[in-house]
Amino acid sequence: MPRYGYKHVGSEIRRSAGLYRRRYRARIRPIPSCRRKQIPVLQTDGQSATDPQDRQALRHYFETSHPYLRDLQTHDETYHRQFLTLVRQWIPSGACVLDIGCGTGLSTVLLSRTGYHAVGADLSPLFLQEGGQCGQVALVATDAESLPFPSGTFEAIVGFEFIEHVGDVPAVLTELIRILKPGGILLLHSPNLCSPFFPLRDFISLLFGGKGRPVFAETKEQALRWLAVNLRRTVQKIRSPFPDFLYRKPDLSGRYVGGDADSVYLACQIDLAHYLRRQHIEILQKAWGERILSRCLAGLLPNCAPYIALVARKPRDVNAVLCSSGIPPTSIQ
8 A cells, every 4th residue: 555645445436645745834943853762661672663673563563463453343432432522522513523543443433423524544454444334434544644635634633542553753743733724623542651650550450469551560560660660751751841752662472462562652641742832732631531530630640640631722823823932923934
């Protein structure tokens, strides 16, 4: 499949790869590049997921893994409930929405039933073709770093458990901003893999004979080590004004399916908010929860909350960006 081409799965409609990419940039000043670190996560290999071989292996895994497909097919409407509730809170019914990283397309179908004009996009043709949602909504097989849509296409872009599987987060965020309409909403809902609450919960579970998290916290010792690492990371990220995207080598051995063993980015709302602000994107929310405990954590400690519920809005016009930066609009040619 061409890198820049796309097709509607389940139909014969094909479009050529002639679209060129235009990244959204407010012409104010160069944006400093983000630091990227190559780090290990506990007992895993420390090679960065941005390595071309790792990224190719991950792509092949998503395009061919039937066990992963079967795991995705177990995710029903209840699994998506909190995500759909969050979407309804921020995005008006009837909006044109891109569901990025939609997997089998079930989330796209649920968005459509909720009243949105939804289009689903995923890297894996296997998930889209075999997911059982073909014909119900428009599904597009494409790379999130090179989306085949003109600039300013969508009123909203949503991603459920997507960003942690991205090997170059700044590139993907910039592409999402490009295809978002002025004033449009970007909404990302994912686990915060830098949160200290995940390892703490896993340690308590293991202490009472329960299970931990595959790869990350399979033993009590591993959970405590992960807790210490995440506490340090969170403090460092809060104190830094710059995004610090941390990547890991995914476990594609087949030992585990799900549980973020295949994640490549240690997702954190602090990084995402820092980067988007530097692109002059307004941050409306970083964390959220339905239940009392998760709602309290999101309200009191949004940077540490176990689940990312990032909501951001693209400026309505370039003049608003220029004025907020102290640059007269007339100085821009």
